[in-house]
Every structure is written in structure tokens, then in C-alpha cells.
Amino acid sequence: MRAFAFCALCAAVFFQSCSSREGMSVSSPDGSIVLSFSTDSAGSPLWQASVDGKPFIEPSSLGFDIDVFPGGSSEPSSHDLVSGMEVSSVKKGGEDYVWEQPWGENKTIRCHYNEMAVALSSDCGAFMTVRFRVFDDGIGFRYEVACPGADSLRVTEERTGFAFAKDGDSWSIPADFNTYELDYRTMPLEKVPDANTPMTFRTSEGIYGSIHEAALKDYPEMTLKADEASGSQAAAAFTTSLAPWPDGVKARFAGDSFVTPWRTVQIGRKAVDLINSSLILNLNDPCELEDTEWIKPMKYVGIWWGMHTGVQTWKMDERHGATTANAKKYIDFAADNNIEGVVFEGWNEGWESWGGMQSFDFTRPYADFDIDEVMAYAKERGVSVIGHHETGANIPNYERQLENAYRWSAEKGMHYVKTGYAGGVPGGHFRHGQYAVRHYRKVVETAARYEISLDVHEPIKETGIRRTYPNMMTLEGAKGMEWNAWSAGNPPVHYVTLPFTRLLSGPMDYTPGVFDVLLESTKDHPDRRKWNDLDKGDSRVNTTLAAQIACWVVLYSPLQMASDMIENYEGHPAFQFFRDFDADCDWSEALAGEPGEFVVVVRRAGEKYFLGAVTGDNARTVEVPLDFLAEGKSYKAVIYADGPDADWKTNPCSYVISERIVTSSDTLSVAMASGGGQAVTFIPEDQDNLG
Ligand code: NOJ
């Protein structure tokens, strides 16, 4: 498939100019969201928005503080683009088209928006266009700044405001320029001191929204901080706080212009509308790759959980996980269980220095891992190998090897690489600053040249880059499964918060599916050694077994891992779900849910459907109409449910598998235990009979 295969629905693109002070508003195609622009008496640009005729965002600031380096001078002059601005033109337009992606929650996406580009000139000689796009599912706007004649520019502060008309509840992690692996908080908007994005909220009028950004490239990440100074009208107000360079500068650009990522607000009347929104992808640039045939979603297993639970090691010693023999065992298991891929961590030299100098070598396998033998065996058994590059966040060391490492991997036949950045970035850089954003992009582009797809751990946040580079397949970027191996772990509420926060930005490599929920097979194992300070010896997965299965559906990732050690799957009846599961879905819909409470998601892959439902601490039954199934067809529904006596705390592994024949006119009662879940495979009866 060619990634540029856009099929036009009614490919309307229109633009028209307005005189400067008239018509400074633009509404969504359905008219429900209205965004207005104005300048106040000081020439400060402001944006505001209403939803369903009611104030949603009160007048909020726009602009920057910048340093301009004029041609031939090393001394900058400092200016602000937040006052003294005058509107020079307002252009309106829009687009309506359908595009296709090689993989995704939905393969076909409609992009339909109205646009207003407000061009402003500053009394310091700079020009700033604010380009607003309003969709039925939210708002995006970005800045395009030009300072003619400048040699280079620096952003010292971005001053985008988000002033809420109404208070409400919110779900977010704290702002942190180095990590997203933090616990989620539920708090009133007005109490949030700072937050990373996506920050999701429900206003007191029942409107759901989420603030994030799209197309983050060559710019630092945006976080939010409470803005006490903002107008008294607002119920809660935030301003942007960008991850800085070590010298405090927020962004630096060669030349006389720059364009920012999109600042986004997804908007819905139901919480699940946020999950079903394509706003972030629609604000990214179309695919840059000519050919995307080589980019394939897949299920995978790997040599991984043994290291996290402490019974194996990454480094080469008597407990080494990634040996040739173990690798072959995993390849066999994958081949025998309809699983397309395998990851091997700890295959390469350098793990002795993890936590210290962090100098890994990405083309030197350990002596007990025969890469050629492993690759030949994987090929023979039809399994793809995911290479692993733990960089320890030593970006200079990784960039020195980048080209060679990706060429070498491709030559060996490895067309997937999982990267990791566990550690501090040398030189005082933040992991989320512009320096690191440039690095993460360089890796994606280098990998694309060698036809290698990526799974990035400790990444820069997802902002929809996968539309432009579909080889950027999945990322971690929140507390994942590993935390359950060596810390107090992720509470049940985490699983029903992620879909409404982190997952709104794109796929997540959470790596669900641990069946040995209580870690019984490793806890007292003679080989087990504590390796992480947070390990108190009582770690476990804080859900039921059925919830872990449901997470394969709920927590979308085009590379979906069954993360337990294969011994815990062998002979387990419930593993049939993963055998049947297809990571390459065509269509998805979040059917019901509330942040922090529960969620129900269905995905279609070919003619099969997979349903996943997860609840937080409260046991509940959700009635799910099956009207998403093809009309007039009968399906065999295989139901993986919590047992009647299941409870994540006291009896997590009680499960029941049942079967029934259903059609689109049936309703399924999805009963879930506390911290539980349910997963269902729907196989068309005619296909099932064919075996
Ligand atoms: C952190 C990653 O999230 C995890 O998956 C990996 O095993 C370790 N780093 C070691 O690379």
C-alpha cells in the first residue's frame, strides 16, 4: 500500500480573506464549537471558545517571549509577542477528506475542519500567524513566527493560556521534564498545580476535554502550570511551561522563523468521545514514506519479565536471560502459538555499565548469544525478531552508533527495534527538551531509511508522529507493566485512567498479560535477586487475570506483547485469547466508560471482533449491545470472564471461559470483579466451521 493513498470524500479546500477585525471566529463543521480571536487594548492576542453555546475557554493569552539575534551580531534583542500586536489579515478555509493509514486503531480516518489563520505584526518588527483549526472533536492551533533578517531566534517563554470557564474534575500526571512514569491524580481543575499532557477533564457542565499537543518536532515538550495571575473570570487557568535547555532557553532555531507544534483540546460530550477522536492524527503531516508495506503490526513475546522479576539478568552471567538456547525456546513458543514476534533484551554488550557510564554497543552480541544462529532459526520458524537498544539515555553514545546500528540490524534481518532511555541524559539535558526531541526524531528517520519499525521506551510523548512516520509504532511513556515486578505497582485505577489520558496521544507499549498475577513462580525462586530499590519483596500485578487479558484489547498497541514468561502460558486455557487475537485491527470503538472507573472497547480485525472491558476498584456489570457486529451474521463469542468469586486483592486468578452464539441484536452483560475485566473474541460462525 502506498501511504499517500488518500481517497477524497469531498476533498474540499477553501480559503478566503477577511478584513482584519471582522469575523474573527471560526466554528467546527457541525457548529457546536466556536473559537474566537481578539486583541485587547494593549494589543495582546487572546483566544476563547464556546461549546454548545456555553463559554468553555475564557479569553486566554497567546504568544512568546523571544530573543532575536540580528544578522552579524552575537547580542540578542529581547521582545515579547504578547502585547503590541496588530492584526494584519484573517484568512479562513478548511478541508474535508478521508485518508488511510497502514495500521492504527482505525485504518480509515476523516479529516474535516474549518481553519482561521490570524496574521499579526509586532511593534518589534516580528510577524506571528496563529493558525486555528476547529474540528467537531476539538481544537488545534499553532504559531508560525518570522523575524525577517534574524540570524537565529530563541524562545525564552511560551505564553499560551488555557483559562477554563467552569471548574471540573481532571486526570493527569504531574509535569516532569524527564519522566512520564508517574501515578495519575484525580483532582479538581482548580487544584492542579502542574500537569503533563494529555490532561483530561470533565467540566461541571459535563463537557469532557483533554489538552495535549500534536506534531511535536524541533521544539520542547509542553507542560501546563497553574496560572494564578490569569483573569479572575476563569474557574481554573493554566499556562504553558516548556522543557528547557540546560541554560534555561526553551527553544532555539537557526534562521529567522519557526513553527510550533499544535496546541490541542479534544472535546466530547461523553468520555469515550475522547478515545474515539482522531484530532491528534489529523493535525500531523501526511506520511513521508513512499512505501509502508514493510510496516506490520504484530503480537510478540520475549525474554523480559524474568529480568524484571529478578530471576534472570540482562548481563552475561550464570543467570543470563538472552542466551541462544533461551532465544530458540521463545521463537518456538511464538511459532507454535500464532505469535509473530519475539524481543530479546540483554543480547548485547554493555549491561555491566547500566546505571554507570551507560555505554552500550548495539552491534556486539554477548558471547552466549549467537545472533546468526538465532536469526536463522527465527527465519526458519517464520518469526520476526525485535532488536533491543537500551541507550541508558546516553544520547551522544547512541547517536555515534546510530547509522551503523540500524544498518547492522537490517542486515541481520531485524526489522523492529525496541529502544530505551533508562538514565539521565548527559550534558544536563532534559529527556523532554528540544535537544532530546530532535534526537528521538533522528532515530525515527534513521530507522525508516533501514525499514525498521520502532517501539520506544522512556520516549518523548506521543503526539501523532506515526501519521508522518508509520514506522514509529508504539511507545511506553507512562508507568508500564515493569512497575508491577519491583515496586508497589500500578493500582487498578491506572488501567482505567490510561485509556482516557496517555492513550489519547497514541499507542502504548504497556506490555500487559501477566498470568502469574501473584508472581508465585518467581517470588521464592532460588535464582531471584533484588535489583531495584523499590522492590519490597511483595510486588504483584494489581488486577485479576481476566483484566490482564482484556488489556490486550483496551490498551492499544500495534505491537502487542504477552509479557509473562512463556512457562506461565504453556497449557493455560485462557492463553487461547492471545492466540486468536490480531494486533492488526481495522476499526475500533470505545463503547462506554468513565475515566478512573471503567472502559469497554471493541476492535475489528478482518471479520473477527475483540472486546475488552476493565473496571477499577468497583465491581460492576455493563450491558453492552452487540450492534457493532455485522448484521445478519452469527458469531461464536468466547468469553474470558472473572470467576464469580474473583477479586483482584483476594482471588485474582479465578476466571471462567464460556461460549455462546450471538448476533448483532444481542446484548452482553459484562460482569467484572473489583480490579477485574472481561475479554471476548467474536468469530463468525462460518469461519469457525471452516476451522
Ligand atoms: C525500561 C523499559 O521500559 C523496560 O521495558 C526495559 O526492560 C528496561 N528499561 C531495560 O532496558
Ligand code: CA
Ligand atoms: Ca520504562
